[in-house]
Amino acid sequence: MSGEKLRSREQRKADTLAKLTAPAADVWVATAAVDADGQASSYLVPLSLAWIDERVVLATEADSVTARNITRQGRARLGLGPTRDVVMIDAELEQAYGLDDVPAGLARGYAAQADWDPRESGGGIQFLVLRPRRIQAWREVNELPGRTLMRDGAWIT
Amino acid sequence: MSGEKLRSREQRKADTLAKLTAPAADVWVATAAVDADGQASSYLVPLSLAWIDERVVLATEADSVTARNITRQGRARLGLGPTRDVVMIDAELEQAYGLDDVPAGLARGYAAQADWDPRESGGGIQFLVLRPRRIQAWREVNELPGRTLMRDGAWIT
Numbered sequence: 001m002s003g004e005k006l007r008s009r010e011q012r013k014a015d016t017l018a019k020l021t022a023p024a025a026d027v028w029v030a031t032a033a034v035d036a037d038g039q040a041s042s043y044l045v046p047l048s049l050a051w052i053d054e055r056v057v058l059a060t061e062a063d064s065v066t067a068r069n070i071t072r073q074g075r076a077r078l079g080l081g082p083t084r085d086v087v088m089i090d091a092e093l094e095q096a097y098g099l100d101d102v103p104a105g106l107a108r109g110y111a112a113q114a115d116w117d118p119r120e121s122g123g124g125i126q127f128l129v130l131r132p133r134r135i136q137a138w139r140e141v142n143e144l145p146g147r148t149l150m151r152d153g154a155w156i157t
Numbered sequence: 158m159s160g161e162k163l164r165s166r167e168q169r170k171a172d173t174l175a176k177l178t179a180p181a182a183d184v185w186v187a188t189a190a191v192d193a194d195g196q197a198s199s200y201l202v203p204l205s206l207a208w209i210d211e212r213v214v215l216a217t218e219a220d221s222v223t224a225r226n227i228t229r230q231g232r233a234r235l236g237l238g239p240t241r242d243v244v245m246i247d248a249e250l251e252q253a254y255g256l257d258d259v260p261a262g263l264a265r266g267y268a269a270q271a272d273w274d275p276r277e278s279g280g281g282i283q284f285l286v287l288r289p290r291r292i293q294a295w296r297e298v299n300e301l302p303g304r305t306l307m308r309d310g311a312w313i314t
Contacts, residue, residue, distance in 0.1 A: 030199040034196070042233065044236050047237075081238050086203055
């Protein structure tokens with residue numbers, strides 16, 4: 001892979017926040033479930049996100065596989081791309097809200113960053129507020145050292 | 158979400174194969190494990206792929222989380238991006254090989270498409286040959302109908 005210039009931790013954090021706050025940003029959301037036979041199965045889907053108060057906020061159908069897995073397991077692993085400029089986030093579910101009990105500012109903040117407004121979609125939407133526990137960012141193999149930017153929920157300084 | 162033109166199934170299949178055969182193509186690989194406490198946990202990482210004989214071939218460290226999850230669970234969910242032009246693949250593990258027992262043509266084929274050659278990396282690399290069971294492709298919400306291109310391992314015609 002390439003000999004691209006290594007970024008400092010400060011630069012990686014700035015690039016990470018730029019990705020997380022970009023208008024209409026999408027994130028790959030990987031979740032898991034234990035099937036009836038005791039085997040684990042993984043699920044993966046891209047969703048629009050908002051970055052609000054250092055939380056990743058998703059909005060999706062409450063009966064979707066992703067929402068069910070997150071509310072049951074209490075966590076997800078998130079990837080922002082492209083694949084050679086990634087941000088990986090291990091996050092835990094802090095709160096889940098329906099359209100009736102979502103704080104107005106949260107719903108407004110989501111709609112302001114995402115390119116759709118769940119409040120206009122009616123019905124069974126769930127807002128999922130995910131708290132990052134670990135954030136890593138790297139481009140190519142040479143950036144694997146120093147990729148951890150947040151550990152145990154705290155930015156490394 | 159946009160009013161972009163709907164692609165035919167034929168076009169989506171052609172676009173999907175173009176993504177799968179692109180030089181240095183990467184794929185998001187979502188896998189899962191059952192933790193000691195009985196909870197499921199998901200893992201997600203981008204890896205280089207090769208498309209050989211209608212199989213997705215990955216190569217990664219045998220002791221990586223991804224390799225361990227795939228060999229234990231026998232399956233993975235794969236996503237090729239970008240997030241608004243996705244191909245989603247549910248695949249099952251057909252074969253896993255080490256550097257000693259990998260068929261020469263498979264290793265050569267992988268190195269020809271990927272931008273690295275696992276044979277030169279020494280040690281604990283595992284080739285994972287994944288057989289697609291279901292393939293879906295869509296760009297925006299309007300393309301969700303008709304997104305399934307392969308079902309039960311067979312292309313829909």
